[in-house]
Amino acid sequence: MFTLIQIIFVRSGQTALIALRALRRNKLRSSLTALGIIIGVASVVAMVAVGNGAQARITSQISALGQNLLTVFAGSKHSGGVNSGLGSASSITLADAAAIAREVTDVVAMSPEISTTAQAIANGRNWSTSIVGESPDYLKIRDWKLAAGSMFTERDTRGAVKVAVIGSKTANELFGPLNPVGQSVRIKNIPFVIIGLLESKGAGMGGQNQDDRIIIPYTTAMKRLTGDKYLRSVNLQIISASRMEAAQQQLTSLLRQRHRLTTGQDDDFNIFNQKEIADTVNSVSRIITLLLGAVAGISLLVGGIGIMNIMLVSVTERTREIGIRIAVGAQPGDIRLQFLIEAVTLSLLGGLIGVLSGVGAAQLVGVVADFHAVVSTGSIILAFGVSTAIGVFFGLYPAHKAAALNPIEALRYE
Amino acid sequence: MNTPVIELRELVKTYQTGEVEVKAVRGVTLNIQRGEFVAIMGASGSGKSTLMNTLGCLDQPSGGTYRLDGVAVAGLDRRELAKLRNKKLGFVFQSFNLLSRTSAQDNVELPLFYTQPLVTLRERRQRAMEALEKVGLGSRGGHHPSQLSGGQQQRVAIARALVNRPELVLADEPTGNLDTRTSIEIMGLFQELNEAGITIVMVTHELDVAAYCKRIVVMRDGQVISDTLNGNRRTARQELATLNDAEQTARLG
Numbered sequence A: 001m002f003t004l005i006q007i008i009f010v011r012s013g014q015t016a017l018i019a020l021r022a023l024r025r026n027k028l029r030s031s032l033t034a035l036g037i038i039i040g041v042a043s044v045v046a047m048v049a050v051g052n053g054a055q056a057r058i059t060s061q062i063s064a065l066g067q068n069l070l071t072v073f074a075g076s077k078h079s080g081g082v083n084s085g086l087g088s089a090s091s092i093t094l095a096d097a098a099a100i101a102r103e104v105t106d107v108v109a110m111s112p113e114i115s116t117t118a119q120a121i122a123n124g125r126n127w128s129t130s131i132v133g134e135s136p137d138y139l140k141i142r143d144w145k146l147a148a149g150s151m152f153t154e155r156d157t158r159g160a161v162k163v164a165v166i167g168s169k170t171a172n173e174l175f176g177p178l179n180p181v182g183q184s185v186r187i188k189n190i191p192f193v194i195i196g197l198l199e200s201k202g203a204g205m206g207g208q209n210q211d212d213r214i215i216i217p218y219t220t221a222m223k224r225l226t227g228d229k230y231l232r233s234v235n236l237q238i239i240s241a242s243r244m245e246a247a248q249q250q251l252t253s254l255l256r257q258r259h260r261l262t263t264g265q266d267d268d269f270n271i272f273n274q275k276e277i278a279d280t281v282n283s284v285s286r287i288i289t290l291l292l293g294a295v296a297g298i299s300l301l302v303g304g305i306g307i308m309n310i311m312l313v314s315v316t317e318r319t320r321e322i323g324i325r326i327a328v329g330a331q332p333g334d335i336r337l338q339f340l341i342e343a344v345t346l347s348l349l350g351g352l353i354g355v356l357s358g359v360g361a362a363q364l365v366g367v368v369a370d371f372h373a374v375v376s377t378g379s380i381i382l383a384f385g386v387s388t389a390i391g392v393f394f395g396l397y398p399a400h401k402a403a404a405l406n407p408i409e410a411l412r413y414e
Numbered sequence B: 001m002n003t004p005v006i007e008l009r010e011l012v013k014t015y016q017t018g019e020v021e022v023k024a025v026r027g028v029t030l031n032i033q034r035g036e037f038v039a040i041m042g043a044s045g046s047g048k049s050t051l052m053n054t055l056g057c058l059d060q061p062s063g064g065t066y067r068l069d070g071v072a073v074a075g076l077d078r079r080e081l082a083k084l085r086n087k088k089l090g091f092v093f094q095s096f097n098l099l100s101r102t103s104a105q106d107n108v109e110l111p112l113f114y115t116q117p118l119v120t121l122r123e124r125r126q127r128a129m130e131a132l133e134k135v136g137l138g139s140r141g142g143h144h145p146s147q148l149s150g151g152q153q154q155r156v157a158i159a160r161a162l163v164n165r166p167e168l169v170l171a172d173e174p175t176g177n178l179d180t181r182t183s184i185e186i187m188g189l190f191q192e193l194n195e196a197g198i199t200i201v202m203v204t205h206e207l208d209v210a211a212y213c214k215r216i217v218v219m220r221d222g223q224v225i226s227d228t229l230n231g232n233r234r235t236a237r238q239e240l241a242t243l244n245d246a247e248q249t250a251r252l253g
């Protein structure tokens, strides 16, 4: 029994040697076959990773907006066919904001928002940035932390004090590596004291840089910068995700009532519901991931057909080789084992290179498009399994056919 | 009395190609003893190759019996036939049938890969080397068939046939693709092997080549029509010497 196992073992070893020699002898065919596998596996792994990564990034961007965020924008202003965009119309006032705080249940935090663009001058430098007026609640609503200093307070808002919290990009442009907290910055020639530095948040949903801004109390912004009594928007945080729908309805009817809109008239405001957007975006990105997966599946199939072609085309040459081997005494089992080892080696090697290059390609796309590719084990197993199955099947099939031939028929095969 | 190496009784081989039945060998009875050196001659299409393939266990007869070393081949399965081809027989093809893109050494080693009991790597190397030396190609082990002349390729094929020390070497027109001088060299090699005790059966349609054999069997239409001992046998060694002299003279003149 022991010797039998030994014989089988050593014999497989010898056949493996024959198989590897045969692969080396036919470098072109071997590499073309492996290439089919590599392309198939790599594209599946890469595309699924890119899809997952994109989805993860979108999800994280949405949650970076804050928790249970509801934003009311003033409607867009149409004048002479020019649409000035959301928040441009004059429809939401501080009185509206106060009424919302009073009457909409489940609101846990609120921040009226004013927004303008201005030159900021400090430290002898000059930088054009966006100036945003908010309430002290804003950081809580946006789930945003300070890297240094502190946020302005209710008292600052009440007194329209000239204090500012600065975004990391703006701080870097104006102060370089210096700590901006405690420094002074002039906005429209009005000096502000910087009391806080925001943590970096990266690109927002629209692709704009959220770190390039200066936040000041909304009262200060209205009184000293814009002189306007209208708000761009009101940011609201709702107590829980399940209450957002109801809050949005309350908000809508309250504002319609306050703006005296009759049934049939359009809203003069827009409500951005974070949960609704998140649900839509998530389902869209899932579809995109699925689509990418399908495209990758097709390339796996095309790769498989490539493997099949090469294997079948090589039947002629290999049948003669098989004939020679049988003529000098190879058993049919020897031939089958040899081709099995060849096919498995190619498939595994191709699969391995495919996985590596797929992961590499996904990382590369991630670097270029600025997100983390998420390689999924499932896609690796699937791609590997399918390509190996195709490789082994079409590697073995011609061998099986040829091994069953009479040696003389195999030798004569043209 | 010794059992013949080859014992044929009314051997028949019929090819079925579509509707047409081709009777390639029709009743050959023949005994070949150990140590013989037989030439099988005959016109093209007379059934020589068919007979040889059957003798080499590359193909199965349609009728009659074939005993190799006293064993009836018809009763053997594929595995046992493979074993016979591996151990007892060495087959030399007219078209060499070497593995391309494979060194001469590896080509010669090929049968040893399939030998039971297993041959160790070192022994495989060594025996292949010896076989190559025997055919005068000791220094060409690393060459690929495409880097060798026709005669050299045929020598590699002969070395492959010899590597497992067979009792019987079968050669189907081994000199068919070679020039006169190379043919004589190959025949010299066969004569040496035969002197060393190996039984040789070869096919040729050239009388010049058959003249180096001890016995000449002539076939026509799938049957043996004459079977004679070769009275005035040529010796390749002498012929080559004469040829060398002639070349020498030609060069001087």
Ligand SMILES: Nc1ncnc2c1ncn2[C@@H]1O[C@H](COP(=O)(O)OP(=O)(O)O)[C@@H](O)[C@H]1O
Pocket: B015, B016, B017, B022, B023, B024, B042, B043, B044, B045, B046, B047, B048, B049, B050, B051
């Ligand atoms: N595989 C085959 N199928 C059908 N007919 C064949 C086959 N091989 C040989 N023949 C026929 O058998 C006859 C003998 O052929 P062969 O043995 O090759 O002759 P030789 O070697 O003496 O030239 C020829 O008529 C040939 O056409």
Ligand SMILES: [Mg+2]
Pocket: B048, B049, B050
């Ligand atoms: Mg012939």
